[in-house]
Amino acid sequence: MSQNITYKIYTMCMVQNGSKVLLMNRPDSKGLPGYIAPGGKVEFPESIVNGAIREVREETGLVVNDIIYKGLQEWCEPSTGLRYMVFNYLATSWEGELLQDPPEGELLWVDIQDALKLPMQDWFRERFPLFFEEGTFEHSDVWDREADLVLDSTRRKYRDKALEIGM
Template sequence: MGTLQRITNCIVIKDQQVLLLQKPSRGWWVAPGGKMESGESIKEAVTRELREETGFEIQNPEIKGVFTIVIRDGETVVDEWMMFTFLATDIEGEMLTESPEGKLQWQDLNDVKTLPMAPGDVFIFSHILFSSETIYGTFYYTQDFELLSYQLDPVR
């Protein structure tokens, strides 16, 4: 297995809406974010990624979730990464008309769980949008992103 990827992303909430990005490959909606660069702190990484993907400068992002994502082929682990999920409610700047990563859109808070997304993300969003506790977890997926199993703490 190569180096452990580290991903940061941010759930941005404003006026009961959530800023989401629709990825062209599967049509899944995600919180904007991406891979950390060498030497970056997770806060620096999430701030940079948000700026690159949305045009917004986030102020005071708070860490709300830390997750291990494991991709398996049968019993074999083929990939594994860490994901650090932040929440921000304070943003400045103008939204990009076109994101390099897909389609940016504000979605109603209560509609988020009905959107097409990775199965584990449904759990992540439903916790972070409606609870102030930080959540930790592990998600096991197949290479086709079927959710095999997961563990969350706290369990909701």
């Protein structure tokens, strides 16, 4: 029996300035309340990285220059056929000024060491340190929405082997 599969593709981009990162405090009315990095839905047919760059610009006013792919976070719901994918990036340089009245929530530069003390969604709290580790990550959960139960979980970290052998 075949099932209709729906793919939802999103991005998240952590903007880093030395020991600080830019987070936004999303209000309850926007969903996913608490502190989170900029990001959102990738529009068809834009590339995933261009979607990340656009989302940072729309939500913060900054245009990121140096952007590094950090990893994939995904959730699959077998009962609904939904695969929700978030491609994660780290930006370490940008141009522009922060928006005075950002659309998604108040913007705050916060020290990386203090960020996890802020209120945030559990999935973002788990992912946060991975932006600053060497290499990339892959997190995948198969989730039973009705039972609110994770049926299967994959956690992987990848290092760049070419760097290890001096290439």
